[in-house]
Amino acid sequence: MHIVGFILIVVGISLFFVQRHQKQRAFSLKSAxxxxxxxxxxxxxxxxxxxxxxxxxxxxxxxxxxxxxxxxxxxxxxxxxxxxxxxxxxxxxxxxxxxxxxxxxxxxxxxxxxxxxxxxxxxxxxxxxxxxxxxxxxxxxxxxxxxxxxxxxxxxxxxxxxxxxxxxxxxxxxxxxxxxxxxxxxxxxxxxxxxxxxxxxxxxxxxxxxxxxxxxxxKSYLISLKTDEELTQSAEKTAQAVFYGMVGCIVLGVILVVVGLVT
Incomplete structure (x- = not known):
């Protein structure tokens, strides 16, 4: 069980970098x-x-x-x-x-x-x-x-x-x-x-x-066929969804690691 927990924690850490990239893109679009x-x-x-x-x-x-x-x-x-x-x-x-x-x-x-x-x-x-x-x-x-x-x-x-x-x-x-x-x-x-x-x-x-x-x-460098509004909304929604997934994976992973080590 603790092995699954470690895997979920690693996935959560990976999602952190994905979320950071999407937030960075949204900020770049707004600041340019x-x-x-x-x-x-x-x-x-x-x-x-x-x-x-x-x-x-x-x-x-x-x-x-x-x-x-x-x-x-x-x-x-x-x-x-x-x-x-x-x-x-x-x-x-x-x-x-x-x-x-x-x-x-x-x-x-x-x-x-x-x-x-x-x-x-x-x-x-x-x-x-x-x-x-x-x-x-x-x-x-x-x-x-x-x-x-x-x-x-x-x-x-x-x-x-x-x-x-x-x-x-x-x-x-x-x-x-x-x-x-x-x-x-x-x-x-x-x-x-x-x-x-x-x-x-x-x-x-x-x-x-x-x-x-x-x-x-x-700062992002992007060539897109979408509009400014579409890109910004997509980046913000993706960042939010990935954030929830990141938190869920890390929390569940920690719980499984603790349970696996205790039992």
Missing amino acids: RPTTVAELQQTAGAIAAEIGGGSWRDYVKVVGQISCDRPLVSELKQEACVHYKMTVTREYEETVTSRDKDGKTTRSTRRSSETVSSNQQSVPFWLEDATGKIEVDPQGAAIETIKVLDEFRQGEQAGNRLNFGQFSFTLSPGSSGRRTLGYRYKEQILPLGRRALVLATVSDGVGSLVLQKPLDGS
Whole structure:
């Protein structure tokens, strides 16, 4: 019983960090200054005229439409985008032998999976509102994507190559005793033309204005297709729900540990 208690305490501690992250995101959304591209350009110009450019930074949130001069093409669906993430997973069955406390041996079939290929890429892009456009460097951002592919193709792959559209991958020899059921292909993208909110630091350090990852690690860097209100409410509700789960796990875990040690 005390072992279960220790596990619950560990889960509770993990939930503490999840809750802290969600609270930090909600605070970042509330503390960032809402602005437009034109306002950022005017502020940067005024500061550069007074003290010189290259050192101005501010924590802001900007809403605009995504565009890109040289967009990516996603590997699986071949969709134009500024960010994509893809995974190819092999699903298989294998026979597992187990032995109980009496020494009796049983065999059962277990279904599992393994990732055979995964990749993600991002490119800088423009965020354009009614007043102008600004470059976004997505490096280090938490990027919200949309799912464009989740397909399972049944059966063993002929030969040692996996093919899906333009995607091709050389398979390594599989483990003996595993029967391949098929391959699952998943892909998510941040597409062109969508309206997005970028929560970031604006900087003129490279000679032009760029939205980028904050130097302060306590500030979130987020590229989202949701509205400011939706993001804030979601973070606050998640933080509250996780808090109750954290308290419940820790309290119950302590009780089980005490009971287990006493009895």
